[in-house]
Amino acid sequence: MRLRLLTAICLSLQLSAALAQSDTETEPAPEQVLLVGQRPGPGLWKVSKDDHVLWIFGTYSPLPKKMEWRSQQVETILGQTQEYLSPPGAQAHVGFFGGLGMLPSLIGVKKNPDGATLKDVLPADVYARWQPLKAKYLPDNDDIERERPIFVADTLYDAGLRQAGLGKGHEVEEKIFNIAKKRKIKVTRTAIQLEMDSPAKMIKEFKKSQLADTACFDKTLMRLESDLDAMRLRANAWAKGDLEAIQKLSYADQEAECGDAMRNAEFVKNTPNFQNVKQRVRDSWLAAAEQALSTNNSSFATLRLSDILGPNSYLAALKAKGYQVDSPE
Template identity: 70%
Template sequence: MLKRVLPALCLALPALSALAQTEAPPAAADAEAGAVPEQILVVGQKPGPGLWKVSKDGHVLWVFGTYSPLPHKMEWRSQQVESILAQSQEYLTPPGAHASVGFFGGLALLPNLIGLKKNPDGATLKDVLPADVYARWLPLKAKYLGDDDGIERERPIFAAETLFSAGLKKAGLSKGYEVQRKLDDIIKQHKIKVVKTSIELPLEDPSKMLKEFKQSQLADTACFSKTLERLEGDIDAMRVRANAWAKGDLEAIQKLSYPDQETECGDAMRGAEFTKTRPGFQNVKERMQAAWLGAAEKALAANGSTFATLRLADILKPDGYLAALKAKGYTVESPD
């Protein structure tokens, strides 16, 4: 539980760990989202999208765009990705932020984890949510979670995480972790140097931080509401986007917009009182991007070929990571 909850408290991350990578690229108008062209998830072996090529002076950074959720029964296999990754000198990990307390520090924190996900003062979801939002929650809870009354005492942000995961599972979707596991196997097999690009968040007094979190309120109603909105009307579109990624059809992904609960959920944590008094937890998204860009430029200067993975959202948005490299004078080419 410590490994799950503590990173969430370090959030200052772009979104909750359990919701990570569900963000789609900036999308076109919703007019095209009304007609969902397919319902059946692709199964079997699929390649996913091609690679973005960032280059300068004969040095190349290959970037693979990851996406979630993906079809549960899909087996990912891309000969292009495998070949280029195997010939690269370094692999850059995705941007991130983490905090470490060590083994014994973790043991000391265990008593403070009890009740961490609960609302302060024994409040229930009905107590902390607007009546109309709670009314929307009840049928979705019945559909995806059944008679789980214990979740009624959890904070909205954690209840939303549980509900969303259950909704994905019922829709035949998964978080897509298998893709990263395959990449890790190739990296290990070819003994490719791994360059960690994540930043570390300082935890001078993690026990105090946990206590403050348990006592503080979170402005997480918007996160909860956006999650409901996705499950109410976006499941079919999520299936289409999952199929599109598996087939390498980026155009289809971009045509389907959706309610963005990630931003709302991330803001709820980043704006919480327990982070405002900690300088090390400020401007985390900007620091993450700066750290990754620094690692990318260093790798481009040193290696003939470097491989990296980024979320599609971070690749395609106008102010994303590859746009920043392009602004610095690098040539950026999209997959064919």
């Protein structure tokens, strides 16, 4: 169980993804019913040069928990492809003995330093907004008051999604990966590895360090206070492949704030292998994409929509390198 806490920290160091935001101020009336049954999601982006093609499927979170994803187009393309690129990310590597050695230091890793509570570390107005949301989503979890805001935010967000009938949507990526594995397609993992020279020491430093995670907590509250209806709209839009509707719905990007709080923490700055993670993740995926495009007639990848849409996206970077990029029709 304690090793799962380490996983939570490591996941926070991974690239957080969010949809491209829009300046649109007017939103359509909330659609209360979540789409269920079998849904295809959006079409495929096509990156090409000469006769070599990289097909990209855009994933999104959250999605309806009762929705089953299936795309005939994706399955057909996978049947013709030679290589599948896994999503970009970063993974902290801890060896077996390193993991055993750090077990004692993991006790209390989620707690605030010096026994502080949320009331002690949060501004009064933010703490006041937290209380009704706790009563609604986490009424029986009083121990959470002693946890760091970044961990409380994650627990609260998950509880809010569950009550709204939404989930993280990881099943879509898992299903695509399983199709590739079943068809014996070459799988290239693009995530970078973050070596931890002294995991136990790093955890001890983390437990003593302060985190600038108030903004992470605040924006998580904002999403649950005002964005659940829009979450349903975006989830339905993705399920129907309506990308225009997704891009029109702006929201408070708590994932970027929470990722920055962990990446900019003092204990991370003191670890050379954890520097420039965001750029290294991007460079690793782009290098794998270019290699696949030069080697295969047809390759396939999944990216979050935030990495596909917008002027600073991964696809914009490929286009700047001379590749043709075509959006779904």
